[in-house]
Amino acid sequence: MNRQELIDQIQLKKSFLCIGLDVDITKIPAHLLTEEDPIFAFNKQIIDATAHLAVAYKPNTAFYEAYGIKGWKALEKTINYINDNYPEIFTIADAKRGDIGNTSTMYAKAFFEDLNFDSVTVAPYMGSDSVEPFLAFENKTTILLALTSNKGGLDFQGLKTENNELYKEVLKTAITWKNSENLMFVVGATKAEYFSTIREIVPNHFLLVPGVGAQGGNLQDVCKYGLNKDCGLLINSSRGIIYAGNDENFAIKAQEEALKLQQEMEIILNENN
Numbered sequence: 001m002n003r004q005e006l007i008d009q010i011q012l013k014k015s016f017l018c019i020g021l022d023v024d025i026t027k028i029p030a031h032l033l034t035e036e037d038p039i040f041a042f043n044k045q046i047i048d049a050t051a052h053l054a055v056a057y058k059p060n061t062a063f064y065e066a067y068g069i070k071g072w073k074a075l076e077k078t079i080n081y082i083n084d085n086y087p088e089i090f091t092i093a094d095a096k097r098g099d100i101g102n103t104s105t106m107y108a109k110a111f112f113e114d115l116n117f118d119s120v121t122v123a124p125y126m127g128s129d130s131v132e133p134f135l136a137f138e139n140k141t142t143i144l145l146a147l148t149s150n151k152g153g154l155d156f157q158g159l160k161t162e163n164n165e166l167y168k169e170v171l172k173t174a175i176t177w178k179n180s181e182n183l184m185f186v187v188g189a190t191k192a193e194y195f196s197t198i199r200e201i202v203p204n205h206f207l208l209v210p211g212v213g214a215q216g217g218n219l220q221d222v223c224k225y226g227l228n229k230d231c232g233l234l235i236n237s238s239r240g241i242i243y244a245g246n247d248e249n250f251a252i253k254a255q256e257e258a259l260k261l262q263q264e265m266e267i268i269l270n271e272n273n
């Protein structure tokens, strides 16, 4: 999926919601545990109940890798289900990869070709030749960690360099790389006060913003300085949506939580037009 198709979906659905499919088997409703593949059964119901409200889904691969081959199969079934039934949805493999060039190419093939995700999250720490192999894939997006939502995010990302803080160097340098139009950046919702500075450096790129919901980030605060002319934001909530209920009604409860965020987003988009 390309940038314009994503923007079209945002306008059509009046939503820039990304739902995180971070499925912990100890937290899913008990009645699903008798299913052959409880994780996929859970995801399928969440997706069917929320696809009209969201423009993106983001499975974090840790939650699948933790269950070995069964988990990876559930991830594969989930991405195939989305691509087959909701091809208009932007998909994010939250895998936070990045390595020397030839290894990064293999990570990119795993997520872009084998699993056919639209995008993957990547760590910038190893520099240009660790990220450019991801950027080389046409119609695929590389989502680079810039300023993360966690408390320790500032341990390194906030370090002062000669002229800047490190996260600003990441942004400034990454936009000079080959195929940098294929980049998005991760900025945590818990760091809302940084968005105006970030938008000075990357006015046009999309930002993936996790941290709304369970981590306490605020949608309004993020939008105040984070929105751009194309919206330019994907706001993720995982636990706040998918674990809203814990019985047979879990998908309806998830839908209700997604709807609350979508309705807030609709107002924000209308105000911004």
Ligand SMILES: O=C(O)c1cc(=O)[nH]c(=O)n1[C@@H]1O[C@H](COP(=O)(O)O)[C@@H](O)[C@H]1O
Residues within 6 Å of the ligand: 020, 022, 060, 094, 121, 147, 148, 149, 150, 186, 187, 188, 210, 211, 212, 213, 214, 215, 236, 237, 238, 239, 240
């Ligand atoms: O790359 C991410 O998605 C990410 C970056 C970040 O700075 N903070 C962050 O929470 N995430 C991910 O976003 C999701 C947040 O989940 P909830 O806190 O349950 O909404 C998890 O999958 C995290 O791994």
